Amino acid sequence: MMKPDRRGEILKAALDLFTEQGFHGAPMALIAMQAGVGAGTIYRYFESRDVLIRELYKDLEERIYPYILAGYAETAPFRSRFLHLGTKLLRYFIEYPLCFRYMEQFHNSPYGIAFRRDKMLGKEGHCDVFRELFEQGAAQQVLKDFPLVILFCLAFGPLLAVARDHVLGFVQLDDSMIDRTIEACWDAVKR
Amino acid sequence: MMKPDRRGEILKAALDLFTEQGFHGAPMALIAMQAGVGAGTIYRYFESRDVLIRELYKDLEERIYPYILAGYAETAPFRSRFLHLGTKLLRYFIEYPLCFRYMEQFHNSPYGIAFRRDKMLGKEGHCDVFRELFEQGAAQQVLKDFPLVILFCLAFGPLLAVARDHVLGFVQLDDSMIDRTIEACWDAVKR
DNA sequence: ATTAACGGAATGAACGTTCATTCTTTTACT
DNA sequence: AGTAAAAGAATGAACGTTCATTCCGTTAAT
CATH class of the missing domain: 1.10.357.10 (Tetracycline Repressor, domain 2)
Incomplete structure (x- = not known):
């Protein structure tokens, strides 16, 4: 049983939502929901929304x-x-x-x-x-x-x-x- | 003494601010300020922020x-x-x-x-x-x-x-x- | 082997801020 | 005086972020 890759899930959800809805239309709460994690969890992996956006790009x-x-x-x-x-x-x-x-x-x-x-x-x-x-x-x-x-x-x-x-x-x-x-x-x- | 063209002033301010700060960074209050009008005045000329954005483009x-x-x-x-x-x-x-x-x-x-x-x-x-x-x-x-x-x-x-x-x-x-x-x-x- | 203690990961309600829009008051013109 | 325009304070919704608490896997003790 593989341990879930939460960072990866978050990036995937962010990709989907940012792409489909634009940076505007994708609040953190929604990203968290789509990734199947709590809202706060995102901040364990990414310092802020801006950092998430930039890390996703680099990735x-x-x-x-x-x-x-x-x-x-x-x-x-x-x-x-x-x-x-x-x-x-x-x-x-x-x-x-x-x-x-x-x-x-x-x-x-x-x-x-x-x-x-x-x-x-x-x-x-x-x-x-x-x-x-x-x-x-x-x-x-x-x-x-x-x-x-x-x-x-x-x-x-x-x-x-x-x-x-x-x-x-x-x-x-x-x-x-x-x-x-x-x-x-x-x-x-x-x- | 020419009557001030408020619609034009608003469009000009919006162009400056949207361009320099992006759609994100240019709240209506700031546009109003830069245009030298009250915040509410914008809504006499444009139904909403979205309409302002689109009208500016057409213009x-x-x-x-x-x-x-x-x-x-x-x-x-x-x-x-x-x-x-x-x-x-x-x-x-x-x-x-x-x-x-x-x-x-x-x-x-x-x-x-x-x-x-x-x-x-x-x-x-x-x-x-x-x-x-x-x-x-x-x-x-x-x-x-x-x-x-x-x-x-x-x-x-x-x-x-x-x-x-x-x-x-x-x-x-x-x-x-x-x-x-x-x-x-x-x-x-x-x- | 069982249980107790521990630590860090995860949670999500709550907070404070920001912002578009509305509303009431004030101004200016006829 | 009466009306239309303008102003900007007030409103409330939305959002990013925080943090006190819960959960869970691991370790230590019995």
């Missing part, structure tokens, strides 16, 4: 890397590495829509903006794979002559927009359309 | 069209019409960062999602210029073979991402970079 972000890096060949040509990462990322978002929606909501909130600012100014931390890839591409002159930030926008802007529309039910993406979408992202950044 | 959206349509030549070749609208739009967001940030926040909130769903399913309403343009482009086979929704994502995804990073201070866009960014958007959608 979700960490799961992405193993997924997109599976089968990633450091030595492959630049274009196919780009396509690999882009496709995997889009697939991941489609496969885990709750994750995608939560991260989007987070990014477009004061939490996310502060978070992003820290990341830009502080040490690079996680985005290493992408940063490395793009820096190489810029050096080899396969990419357009833009600052790195803009290249990220050109590549991920459309990707995220497409993921959003899929997740909201405005389009239904099949395998071929995923591939062609990422190729269009490539067209945007390639020289 | 901002309406101002965009005159700006981007100035000098728009219906008869020009497709590519240059695309570049015209894209450039103007990006310029507008850069010139009115509060407007941009508010609209972004709105879009990524329950309000905006409901709003967008209505727009997609109901009558087209405003987006006519863009929709018309893209439908023509699709018909003439200058655009990639994607559903309209995806084409929108490919074109506006990067544009909005770049605007966001500029507005947050992560890049400084000059005229030439604006133009080149829109050309990159074009690369993403062109066949």
Whole structure:
């Protein structure tokens, strides 16, 4: 008989509710209820509501890397590495829509903006794979002559927009359309 | 002595505060204070907080069209019409960062999602210029073979991402970079 | 083996604060 | 004087957080 993973239950409930109802519409009491714990219990695992919101983000972000890096060949040509990462990322978002929606909501909130600012100014931390890839591409002159930030926008802007529309039910993406979408992202950044 | 435009003052204060503090951090009392009116007065002009939020959005959206349509030549070749609208739009967001940030926040909130769903399913309403343009482009086979929704994502995804990073201070866009960014958007959608 | 004591995890009612909205009073205009 | 607009104090609902108490598994003693 496994001991119940209360922290995990709380995170799961928070993901469901924050995603479905927004940060507004998900009071702690409701999260506790959905997680099957008492309201006070949450505070044994998370210092405050804000901390819960941020921890949930980190938790979700960490799961992405193993997924997109599976089968990633450091030595492959630049274009196919780009396509690999882009496709995997889009697939991941489609496969885990709750994750995608939560991260989007987070990014477009004061939490996310502060978070992003820290990341830009502080040490690079996680985005290493992408940063490395793009820096190489810029050096080899396969990419357009833009600052790195803009290249990220050109590549991920459309990707995220497409993921959003899929997740909201405005389009239904099949395998071929995923591939062609990422190729269009490539067209945007390639020289 | 001009009679004070209270509705306008309220909208302006709401724009400032919602943008700077988020929907969370801007209580009605503060908006009233910044607008220089009593708290109750707001309710003479807007039925509720939610209505105020939505009206402000509509108000901002309406101002965009005159700006981007100035000098728009219906008869020009497709590519240059695309570049015209894209450039103007990006310029507008850069010139009115509060407007941009508010609209972004709105879009990524329950309000905006409901709003967008209505727009997609109901009558087209405003987006006519863009929709018309893209439908023509699709018909003439200058655009990639994607559903309209995806084409929108490919074109506006990067544009909005770049605007966001500029507005947050992560890049400084000059005229030439604006133009080149829109050309990159074009690369993403062109066949 | 049984029971008693202990410690930390969990609980959820209660608290204090915040905030949208309402209501009564005051002001300004005709 | 009479009416419409404005003000801002009052209201009550909602919410995050706290804390005194309960529960339960483990250890220690008999």
